[in-house]
Amino acid sequence: AFPALAGPGESGTWGTRRYNMDAFNEGKFRTYTVGATVSDQKLARVFTIWNDRYTDPDSDFWRTVLYGVEGIHYRWTGEPWKSGMIRKTVEEIPEKQRMYGSFGGSFSSEISPVLNEAMSQFYSFFIESKWADQYTIEPYKYINTKTMGYEMIEDYMDLRSEVIEEINILVDDFRNRAWEGSLGNPETEWNQYIEKLYDTGLKDLVNKFYNDSEFEPYVRPDIN
Structure with a gap:
């Protein structure tokens, strides 16, 4: 949900707010x-329980299940659900009302309350x-097993x-020069950059996979 922006420097040395907005994916990090x-x-x-959780994640019932009770498990820095939530430590919560973990994450239209005041204001x-x-x-197309199928994505990864x-060498070089303001004519340099990427191997990936009619166009999941 953040702008697709990455900082300067080589990969792994900068932070990124890129996020793949895909509700359907594979891997241990997205499966239970x-x-x-x-x-x-x-x-x-x-x-x-899972169905109930995802049907109405912003209901009072599920907010209580996930975050607890105001005054017992947390307090607000300002207006409820529109400011930062300060969670109490385990020692501050009566033993019978302590929470021992939770489950499930979901796409919600609301700002996550588990934030400090600064982050709450930023999200707002x-x-x-x-x-x-x-x-x-x-x-238009998204590299994913769901849209490509197992066989195609395996060939693609190979x-x-x-x-x-x-390709990454070219990407790192162009990004760093852009951050440093050392590009000449941006439009000319961009065209040259794309040509170099294609010559380095991107052209083969595009022609063999992206232009394949069996590679289905991306359709945004309906989470409403």
Whole structure:
């Protein structure tokens, strides 16, 4: 939801606010594992709770489940749900009301309350100024198993591994010169930059995969 901006320097030496806004992905970081010992009855209960959680993540009930009770588990720095939430330490909470973890993350239209005051104000400004509408890049096609299929994305990753090192050298060089203000004519340099990327291997990736009709166009998930 942040502008696709990366700082100067080599990859790994700068912060980034890039985020892939994709509700459907793979990998351990985006999946949940259920043990083989979980019975069908318990699994059905988990899915029921999960469904309730994602149906209305901003309801008073689920806010209480996730964050606790105001005055017992947290306090506000200002107006409730529109300011920073200060969480109490475990020692400050009565033993019978202590929370022992939570589950599930979801896309919500509300500002996350688990923030300090500065971040709360930043998020409010971010939403009111419609940064996502102005700066977020929505691709025509998105590299993902869902849109490419297992076989195509495997072939893509194989070819990508052969050219990505040289491509990143060009990317790092152009980004650093842009940050340093050392580009000449930006339009001319940009065209030359794209030509170099294509000559280095990007052209093969585009022609073989991006232009393939079986590579489905990206469709924004409906989370409303």
